[in-house]
Amino acid sequence: MSAPVVTRFAPSPTGFLHIGGGRTALFNWLYAKRFGGKMLLRIEDTDRERSTEAAIAAILDGLQWLGITWDGDVVYQFARAARHREVAEKLLAEGKAYYCYASPQELEEMREAARAAGKPMRYDGRWRDRDPSEAPAGVKPVIRLKAPTEGETVVDDQVQGRVTWQNKDLDDLVLLRSDGTPTYMLAVVVDDHDMAVTHVIRGDDHLTNAARQTQIYQACGWDIPMFAHIPLIHGPDGAKLSKRHGALGVDAYRSLGYLPAALRNYLVRLGWSHGDQEFFSTEEMIAAFDLSGVGRSPARFDFAKLEHLNGHYMRASSDEELVKAIEVILPEVGPAKGAPAQLSPELRAKFVAAMPGLKERAKTLVELIDSAYYLYAQRPLSFEPKAEQLLADGGRARVAALLPALKALPEWTAASTEGAVRAFAEETGAKLGQVAQPLRAALTGRSTSPGLFDVMAVLGREESLARLEDQAAKA
RNA sequence: GCUCCCAUCGUCUAGCGGUCUAGGACGUCGCCCUCUCACGGCGAAAACAGGGGUUCGAGUCCCCUUGGGAGCGCCA
Numbered sequence: 001m002s003a004p005v006v007t008r009f010a011p012s013p014t015g016f017l018h019i020g021g022g023r024t025a026l027f028n029w030l031y032a033k034r035f036g037g038k039m040l041l042r043i044e045d046t047d048r049e050r051s052t053e054a055a056i057a058a059i060l061d062g063l064q065w066l067g068i069t070w071d072g073d074v075v076y077q078f079a080r081a082a083r084h085r086e087v088a089e090k091l092l093a094e095g096k097a098y099y100c101y102a103s104p105q106e107l108e109e110m111r112e113a114a115r116a117a118g119k120p121m122r123y124d125g126r127w128r129d130r131d132p133s134e135a136p137a138g139v140k141p142v143i144r145l146k147a148p149t150e151g152e153t154v155v156d157d158q159v160q161g162r163v164t165w166q167n168k169d170l171d172d173l174v175l176l177r178s179d180g181t182p183t184y185m186l187a188v189v190v191d192d193h194d195m196a197v198t199h200v201i202r203g204d205d206h207l208t209n210a211a212r213q214t215q216i217y218q219a220c221g222w223d224i225p226m227f228a229h230i231p232l233i234h235g236p237d238g239a240k241l242s243k244r245h246g247a248l249g250v251d252a253y254r255s256l257g258y259l260p261a262a263l264r265n266y267l268v269r270l271g272w273s274h275g276d277q278e279f280f281s282t283e284e285m286i287a288a289f290d291l292s293g294v295g296r297s298p299a300r301f302d303f304a305k306l307e308h309l310n311g312h313y314m315r316a317s318s319d320e321e322l323v324k325a326i327e328v329i330l331p332e333v334g335p336a337k338g339a340p341a342q343l344s345p346e347l348r349a350k351f352v353a354a355m356p357g358l359k360e361r362a363k364t365l366v367e368l369i370d371s372a373y374y375l376y377a378q379r380p381l382s383f384e385p386k387a388e389q390l391l392a393d394g395g396r397a398r399v400a401a402l403l404p405a406l407k408a409l410p411e412w413t414a415a416s417t418e419g420a421v422r423a424f425a426e427e428t429g430a431k432l433g434q435v436a437q438p439l440r441a442a443l444t445g446r447s448t449s450p451g452l453f454d455v456m457a458v459l460g461r462e463e464s465l466a467r468l469e470d471q472a473a474k475a
Numbered sequence: 476g477c478u479c480c481c482a483u484c485g486u487c488u489a490g491c492g493g494u495c496u497a498g499g500a501c502g503u504c505g506c507c508c509u510c511u512c513a514c515g516g517c518g519a520a521a522a523c524a525g526g527g528g529u530u531c532g533a534g535u536c537c538c539c540u541u542g543g544g545a546g547c548g549c550c551a
Contacts, residue, residue, distance in 0.1 A: 012551045047550055104549075111548090120477040121547055142549050160480065169478055169547095177549040184551045208479060208546045231481075231544085238543075266487090269500090273488055276499040295488080297481050298544060305487065305501040315514075361513040371512090390511095421510085436510035448512035 005037025006198045009063075009070070010077075010188070012044040013055035016249030017062030019301065020203060020233045023267045027230060028201045029068045030268070030289040040195055041070035045078045046187055062250040067260050067282070075195065077187050084182030087190050087220065088143045088175045096219040097175055099141035100127040122171035125149075140178035147172050147215050155210045158199075158228035158291040165211045173212050185209065189216040197225050201291075204229035228291050231271055231298040238300060255332055257364030259317070259325065262310040270299045279312070311363040319355035323348060326365055339369050339376055350375045354458045357450025374444035374455060380470055387441035391471055395438025400472035401428070402435065403465070412461035414453040421453075442471040 007028040011021050032039040043059070045051040063070070091097035100123075102110075107123065114121045128146060135141065148167045155163045175186040182190070188209075192200060200210075207229045217224045248256075253263055265280055273295070274280075274288045314322060323343070331341045343351060354375055362368040374381075383391070391399075405420045425435045436452050443464060449455055456464045 010551090014551075044551060050550075100549095107548085115476065118476050122477090163479070165478070171547090174549050179549080181549085183549070188551085203545090204480065205545050206551095209551095211479085229480085234544080236486085269487065271487090276489060278487095278500050295481095299488090300486060302486050302501070308501055311514090357513095363513095418510095425510095431510085433510050440511060446511090450512085452510055 003196070003198055005032055005035040006040065006196050007032045007037065007201055008040040008042055008192065008195060008197050009068075010042040010044050010191075010202070011059050012047065012050075013052060013059060014047065014050040015055055015058075016251060017059040018249055019253070019267070021059075022062065022066055022068075022250045022263075023233065023270060024202055024230065025063055025068050026066065026264060026267055027272070027289075027294075028199075029070075030285055031199060031201060031291065032071075033286040034289045037198070038071035039069075040072060040075065040197065042075040042077060042191060042195070044184065044187070045076055046081070046182065046184065048078070051078075058249065058251065065254055065260055066250060066264060075191065077191060080187070080191060080194075081181055083194070084187050084190050085176060085180060088182065088186060091145065091175065091219055092143055095146070097143050097145050098128060098172075099132060099135070100144045100172075100174075101135050101139045101141045102126060103139065120169065122169075123173075125172055128172060142174045142178050143176040144172040145175050145216060145219060147212075153211045153214050155207070155214055155227055157207070157210070158226055159231075159294045160204065160207060160229050160296060163207065163211075165208075170211060170215065175216070185212055186216065189213050189220070189222075192225060193217070193220070193222045199226045199228060201228040201230065204231050228294070230294055231296060233270060234298050234300045236300055236302065255329060257329065257333070257366035257368070258306065258310050259313045259365070262306065262313040265313070266306045266309050270301070271295050279309075307363040314359050314362060314365070314368070317359070319352050319359070322355055322359055322365075322368070323351045326351070326369060329365055330369070333366055334369065337366075337370055338373070347376055350458055354450065354454070357454045361448075361450065371446075371449070373446065374449060374459070377445060379466060381442075381445040381467060383441065383445045384447065386447035387445055390437050390441040390447060395441060396471050396474055398428075398430070398435055398438050399442050399468050402439070403468055403472050406468070407465060409461075412457070412464075414451075414457040417456045417464075418453040438471075439468070443467050 009021075009025040009028045011017065011025075017025075029039050031037075041063075043051075043056055045056070060074075088097060092099070102123075110124060111121045123144070127141075127144070147170055151167050153165045153167055153170065157163055173185055174183050176182055210227045210229065214224055250263070261282070264282070264285070268280060268285055268289070269278065272289070272293050274293055277284075277288070280288065317325070327343060330339065330343070333339075334341045340347070351372060354372065358368055358371055362371055402421065402424045405424055406417065409416050409420055421435055421439070422432060425432050428435075437447070440449050440452050440455070441447060443449075443452075443455055443459065459467075
């Protein structure tokens with residue numbers, strides 16, 4: 001009987017949930033689901049200066065939007081400080097850790113000297129074997145781990161393979177700060193142990209930390225969890241995905257008009273693969289996910305591919321789902337694009353009716369809103385340059401000539417208007433496109449749109465004829 | 476500087492010694508479909524970083540070089 005799988009996502013609340021964190025959370029979640037285990041959520045808020053309530057809210061909100069759930073209550077690391085200190089003091093009592101009275105300035109000098117000499121920048125262990133009686137008066141000491149000086153520390157990583165460090169290269173890290181609060185290194189180990197975490201899946205910027213944490217586990221005599229360090233996501237330029245390179249919070253992707261399912265599918269394929277499969281439903285992801293499929297090299301973030309996936313998921317969505325998704329972001333992105341912040345029942349009905357033609361042509365919800373301009377546009381319409389050109393180049397005359405036939409239609413449907421327009425084109429010896437394009441321009445203000453006759457059907461007789469008359473009058 | 480990690484088309488990747496004249500996807504470029512734009516279909520260009528080994532045989536194993544990345548805090 002092996003212990004049930006327990007993974008955890010442990011962000012520090014110093015900012016929004018960025019895309020890399022989102023993927024880490026996704027991998028942890030998938031792994032837990034795959035093996036019938038649990039994913040825990042721990043907020044690493046021991047940095048009291050930088051942790052904020054707003055960031056915690058943003059992270060929780062981001063996870064929720066992505067559809068990633070966690071088991072049990074959220075664990076706040078700062079609340080466990082007493083337990084962390086207890087472990088540090090236990091190690092101290094057992095002789096596996098010691099008080100270090102070196103001042104920050106002393107440490108800085110040590111680093112400077114090492115840098116100047118081209119040596120590794122490590123703590124030199126000056127208090128490791130000194131008697132506490134030599135302690136300078138009035139200095140609050142930190143507690144450092146008495147790390148092994150010989151031999152090696154090995155991390156058997158599920159993604160990176162077997163990674164080895166010479167212990168002489170690792171220094172005595174601080175476990176407890178002079179103010180009695182735990183360092184990240186200690187807190188992570190104690191929490192993961194107490195939370196019974198079996199698999200630590202995180203970014204490979206933590207790979208070196210895994211070695212140092214392994215030493216803490218060993219000093220405590222605890223079982224070491226499986227480690228899996230996944231490669232980082234880079235920006236399109238290959239550099240680290242940083243804020244200045246446009247690293248966005250997941251909330252930004254929502255505003256950009258991406259669907260959670262699309263982002264999840266994009267993210268899971270960034271660094272992980274399952275043969276040639278590109279599309280994964282959530283169920284398929286869970287069934288197929290494993291650490292053995294995770295690659296070791298960093299991936300660049302590619303918006304073009306994300307857009308393609310998003311278009312795929314939009315087309316696969318029902319009209320009603322799409323309109324609902326639009327309504328979520330409309331208050332935020334609508335007004336700026338000249339669209340309403342909310343859909344009236346009448347407009348909403350038009351959106352639903354036009355959705356089949358609209359969703360074929362958009363890659364994001366924002367594009368969808370934009371291309372639906374003709375639905376919420378008020379007369380007189382504004383025209384894009386290309387549309388204006390179509391009308392100016394004899395288009396208005398054609399619209400005017402065709403108008404009587406459309407007005408005479410006994411019923412107003414896509415089929416009936418199409419019949420009238422085709423008949424008109426045939427009579428006048430024009431190609432359908434020569435008639436359709438000016439009509440499109442007059443009706444939508446654009447040179448591109450969903451099928452012309454669907455547009456007229458959704459707009460209705462009255463509005464369609466009014467827009468056409470607006471142009472015919474100027475012919 | 477020191478330690479560690481990585482390296483297949485522009486990008487994400489398949490490949491786990493022979494089935495690779497290297498496959499898929501995005502993007503790009505043609506053609507088809509067509510009332511526009513998309514979607515869809517068909518097709519094309521496009522990669523094993525370089526050099527040494529090991530082996531009957533290397534994209535696949537080892538070493539070096541080069542190029543990326545991460546870490547080196549009383550931050551997380």
